[in-house]
Amino acid sequence: MTARRADLVVVGAGVAGLTAAVAAADAGLTVTVLYKPSPAGAPSTSTAYAQGGIAVVDPTDPDDSVDRHVADTVAAGGPLVDVVATRSILADGPAAVDRLISWGAVFDAGASGALTRTREGGHGLSRIIHAGGDATGAEVQRALTAAARDRPALTALPGRAVALLAEGDRVAGVRTEAGDVFGDTVLLATGGTGHLFASTTNPLGATGDGIALAAAAGADVRELEYVQFHPTMLYTAGARGRRPLISEAVRGEGASLVDAEGNAVMAGVHPQGDLAPRDVVARAVTDAMERTGAPCVYLDARGIADVARRFPTVTAAVREAGLDPQTDLIPVLPGAHYLCGGVVTDLHGATAVPGLYAAGEVARTGLHGANRLASNSLLEALVMGLRVADAAKGAVGHPVPSGARAIAPPEARAGREALQDAMTRFCGVRRTADGLAELGALLADPAFVRDAPALSSRDREDAALTAVARAMAAQALARVESETEVVA
Ligand code: SIN
Numbered sequence: 001m002t003a004r005r006a007d008l009v010v011v012g013a014g015v016a017g018l019t020a021a022v023a024a025a026d027a028g029l030t031v032t033v034l035y036k037p038s039p040a041g042a043p044s045t046s047t048a049y050a051q052g053g054i055a056v057v058d059p060t061d062p063d064d065s066v067d068r069h070v071a072d073t074v075a076a077g078g079p080l081v082d083v084v085a086t087r088s089i090l091a092d093g094p095a096a097v098d099r100l101i102s103w104g105a106v107f108d109a110g111a112s113g114a115l116t117r118t119r120e121g122g123h124g125l126s127r128i129i130h131a132g133g134d135a136t137g138a139e140v141q142r143a144l145t146a147a148a149r150d151r152p153a154l155t156a157l158p159g160r161a162v163a164l165l166a167e168g169d170r171v172a173g174v175r176t177e178a179g180d181v182f183g184d185t186v187l188l189a190t191g192g193t194g195h196l197f198a199s200t201t202n203p204l205g206a207t208g209d210g211i212a213l214a215a216a217a218g219a220d221v222r223e224l225e226y227v228q229f230h231p232t233m234l235y236t237a238g239a240r241g242r243r244p245l246i247s248e249a250v251r252g253e254g255a256s257l258v259d260a261e262g263n264a265v266m267a268g269v270h271p272q273g274d275l276a277p278r279d280v281v282a283r284a285v286t287d288a289m290e291r292t293g294a295p296c297v298y299l300d301a302r303g304i305a306d307v308a309r310r311f312p313t314v315t316a317a318v319r320e321a322g323l324d325p326q327t328d329l330i331p332v333l334p335g336a337h338y339l340c341g342g343v344v345t346d347l348h349g350a351t352a353v354p355g356l357y358a359a360g361e362v363a364r365t366g367l368h369g370a371n372r373l374a375s376n377s378l379l380e381a382l383v384m385g386l387r388v389a390d391a392a393k394g395a396v397g398h399p400v401p402s403g404a405r406a407i408a409p410p411e412a413r414a415g416r417e418a419l420q421d422a423m424t425r426f427c428g429v430r431r432t433a434d435g436l437a438e439l440g441a442l443l444a445d446p447a448f449v450r451d452a453p454a455l456s457s458r459d460r461e462d463a464a465l466t467a468v469a470r471a472m473a474a475q476a477l478a479r480v481e482s483e484t485e486v487v488a
Helices: 015-026 066-080 083-091 093-102 136-149 209-216 248-252 278-292 312-320 376-393 416-426 433-443 457-487
Strands: 004-011 031-035 154-158 161-167 170-176 179-188 227-234 256-258 297-300 330-339 342-344 356-358 405-407
Touching: 004 015, 004 170, 004 209, 004 376, 015 031, 015 093, 015 136, 015 154, 015 179, 015 376, 031 179, 066 083, 083 093, 083 376, 093 136, 093 376, 136 154, 136 376, 161 179, 161 209, 179 209, 179 376, 209 342, 209 356, 209 457, 227 248, 227 278, 256 278, 278 297, 278 330, 356 376, 416 433, 416 457, 433 457
Parallel strands: 004 031, 004 179, 031 154, 179 356
Antiparallel strands: 161 170, 161 405, 170 179, 227 330, 256 297, 297 330
16 A cells, blocks of 8 residues: 545544544545455454444433433442543444444334344343344444445545554544555444453454553543453353353343352342342352352243244354253353553544544543443444544644655564463453552563564554553552552
8 A cells, every 4th residue: 555645534443433434434534444454354353243233312212311321321330430521422322323324234123113122231221223133333323334435535445553653742543454444533442351361252353452552642541440341251161252142122121140059149239130230240240150160140031932943043043052042951150351441532533642543442531431222332433433533624734745754663472372361361351459469560570471573463463452451450459559558
């Protein structure tokens, strides 16, 4: 690729990136979207794997309101939730979903045409819209990809970002493995960090690239210690890498968790039982596994009528494992699912670095606090993607930089599996100050983290994972120590 230029350069092609790209193209901007190539056939975005849906208030429902949605979000995420940001993002939800529908997304609806809504953990009522039963993300990805293809001003190119380009204090483009792309506005929409852990619900590309790029450029990166572990990832003995999710909506439709001895996992744990916020359920599942010595617990979905029709994605994954959700218990355990913190942005998606924006899982807007409320992520990505498009419109017209310099993240890196094993052991659902200190020492050990030029894509991903692991371990240790002080 020779050097290119666009008004907006987007790194990442999931819901946040493509929403910004399509909206910006509709506003008359030229847009280049850079996406990570993925192994044949596998979607490279977390969006494409999202199951449960999009949490959004039905403005015609007298029982629901933005205030109730805010209250549920704060109850799940705790004091770190920024209530002003949360109210602003959630209030824009219905209009953002309408915009997505106007671009061609089709959600499940009843005979009257009204969208069907389900419930997930932490929600006080059913407000989650979905598509294809439990294939919401696949439909969102399909619709946005088709909308992007329809916009002549938008070019999507395979390209891994290796550095940000800056002139003065302003980010002015992206260096990829194939060449430079300059832009007035650069949006990082690179998703999460699931592959820091031995098993995750995230796609292969979730290696923290955007966080490493933003941190190197001087952006504020915060609350990385709040990794959300989804309580019900499908268990397979010895599995590593991406594992199928069993949507929380399965519990929303009546399934319940039992331990290996047949006891209800959530009995007496929380007033919302199996639909308690995700962190509460993940801890209870971990407790049950420790109590019984079993490597998993079980989800009983046998009481859901026609489970295969309502949950086709889950059913296919469970059948692949040789079980049938209508007649068998589904073995599950917590798995790394979502990064609640990330690159700090304001309510327009702007980071502390001029010209650099972030949206979606890579960003920290203040909506998620310490524990994201189920299905708030697709909504946040839609709303913030639209806002970044607006901001980009106001930034058009910077001259093409004459002397841009590349800001690349550090290249030092640990081996992928050794890093994943260490993170899983010391930085998983259960953490202690001693364990985190041991992790910090390991990540500072030149025998564990080698300082050598990153020559391949895999090397760069490993370097990004290592940089994020170092920051995450330090932030988690600081959090554990400050909480210990508070308790003492
Ligand atoms: C799920 O379907 O359980 C996942 C939804 C989410 O991560 O918000």
